[in-house]
Amino acid sequence: MTATSSRLKHEIKDLSLAPFGRQRIEWAGREMPVLRQIRDRFAQEKPLAGIRLVACCHVTTETAHLAIALKAAGADALLIASNPLSTQDDVAASLVADHEIPVFAIKGEDNETYHRHLQIALDHRPNIIIDDGSDVVATLVQHRQHQIADLIGTTEETTTGIVRLRAMFKDGVLTFPAMNVNDADTKHFFDNRYGTGQSTLDGIIRATNLLLAGKTVVVAGYGWCGKGTALRARGMGANVIVTEVDSIRAIEAVMDGFRVLPMAEAASLGDLFITVTGNKHVIRAEHFQVMKDGAIVCNSGHFDIEIDLKALSGAATEVRQVRNFTQEYRLQNGRKSVVVLGEGRLINLAAAEGHPSAVMDMSFANQALACEYLVKNQGKLEPGLHSIPAEVDREIARLKLQAMGITIDTLTPEQLEYTNSWTSGTE
Numbered sequence: 001m002t003a004t005s006s007r008l009k010h011e012i013k014d015l016s017l018a019p020f021g022r023q024r025i026e027w028a029g030r031e032m033p034v035l036r037q038i039r040d041r042f043a044q045e046k047p048l049a050g051i052r053l054v055a056c057c058h059v060t061t062e063t064a065h066l067a068i069a070l071k072a073a074g075a076d077a078l079l080i081a082s083n084p085l086s087t088q089d090d091v092a093a094s095l096v097a098d099h100e101i102p103v104f105a106i107k108g109e110d111n112e113t114y115h116r117h118l119q120i121a122l123d124h125r126p127n128i129i130i131d132d133g134s135d136v137v138a139t140l141v142q143h144r145q146h147q148i149a150d151l152i153g154t155t156e157e158t159t160t161g162i163v164r165l166r167a168m169f170k171d172g173v174l175t176f177p178a179m180n181v182n183d184a185d186t187k188h189f190f191d192n193r194y195g196t197g198q199s200t201l202d203g204i205i206r207a208t209n210l211l212l213a214g215k216t217v218v219v220a221g222y223g224w225c226g227k228g229t230a231l232r233a234r235g236m237g238a239n240v241i242v243t244e245v246d247s248i249r250a251i252e253a254v255m256d257g258f259r260v261l262p263m264a265e266a267a268s269l270g271d272l273f274i275t276v277t278g279n280k281h282v283i284r285a286e287h288f289q290v291m292k293d294g295a296i297v298c299n300s301g302h303f304d305i306e307i308d309l310k311a312l313s314g315a316a317t318e319v320r321q322v323r324n325f326t327q328e329y330r331l332q333n334g335r336k337s338v339v340v341l342g343e344g345r346l347i348n349l350a351a352a353e354g355h356p357s358a359v360m361d362m363s364f365a366n367q368a369l370a371c372e373y374l375v376k377n378q379g380k381l382e383p384g385l386h387s388i389p390a391e392v393d394r395e396i397a398r399l400k401l402q403a404m405g406i407t408i409d410t411l412t413p414e415q416l417e418y419t420n421s422w423t424s425g426t427e
Contacts, residue, residue, distance in 0.1 A: 042073035217233045
């Protein structure tokens with residue numbers, strides 16, 4: 001349903017959901033002290049004054065705090081969903097009603113609506129794009145090259161999006177600066193590992209009420225998201241198998257105590273399959289055919305292409321909804337079924353609430369500071385990917401520790417001298 005006011009253009013489910021969204025946003029804020037400090041400084045300094053900004057993100061309580069901070073900084077900000085199933089409709093309503101931020105996002109929106117919202121975002125003629133998967137940037141580069149001149153730069157916080165940006169740069173079409181938020185230490189070490197690990201299992205359990213203890217869980221991919229997912233599954237008593245295509249990550253999984261197999265072998269052993277690779281068709285037709293009756297498959301990678309759902313649909317005689325976000329595919333042989341969670345989209349956001357706010361505090365602090373960095377360095381940065389400055393990364397970690405009441409040691413003058421010298425050795 002489209003909701004429109006005389007003051008603000010937006011497209012959300014129901015504006016009357018705003019009061020509950022406001023309460024949930026306030027609750028999340030308790031665990032986001034770093035972003036709160038940045039927002040307070042932004043409100044005084046207005047580093048983004050006059051900047052048209054588009055944020056394509058999961059519309060959650062945590063994203064709400066990022067959007068509020070960006071507006072406090074003076075940005076003319078517009079928010080759209082980065083995934084059709086990740087929007088929290090009450091949060092979208094509160095951002096519109098309480099903060100006058102234009103939001104175009106509805107949980108469950110179809111692909112046509114999602115792509116229309118991409119066009120609405122680009123109609124805003126952004127100077128900065130905050131992207132989650134690089135859909136906005138890719139659409140701009142492919143279809144609106146005349147708007148590149150308006151662009152100061154973009155920020156990207158997902159592994160999938162960084163892969164796409166690197167491919168764009170290789171093809172010579174990334175002609176503006178892009179901040180690699182994903183690879184900041186205070187992002188991927190924590191968000192990807194601890195956030196994905198916990199929220200993925202949260203979504204699976206909400207969708208299925210499954211007891212993980214004693215189950216065989218197959219985790220496809222052992223990047224930071226896979227590490228966190230495998231670790232949390234093992235912590236809940238599951239027997240975890242890891243599949244990989246990278247030999248170094250495979251060795252790491254083995255030395256972390258996990259069994260490593262090709263998917264062709266793991267397919268017949270798993271009770272639950274979780275894809276976190278960022279690649280396409282990791283689970284395919286030949287894997288479905290050998291799975292156990294009732295095997296559950298889900299995805300916590302960015303796009304809904306890791307599981308080949310077209311192949312599964314083609315092999316099914318019946319598809320039925322058995323629980324919220326839980327579909328059972330009855331296969332043609334009639335002897336078994338395969339269960340898909342969240343339509344193959346991000347299960348931690350489709351069936352749950354995404355990452356805990358405590359970890360998104362650091363991720364979104366990086367996003368906010370990356371936007372400020374782009375504006376401060378406008379015209380000085382070369383086209384291509386740029387890392388978050390190390391001093392910014394460390395400052396975010398310092399603020400987080402401070403908020404947690406944790407203090408750490410500092411180097412003594414003697415130690416500083418030693419670390420900066422090459423002449424000292426064995427005494």
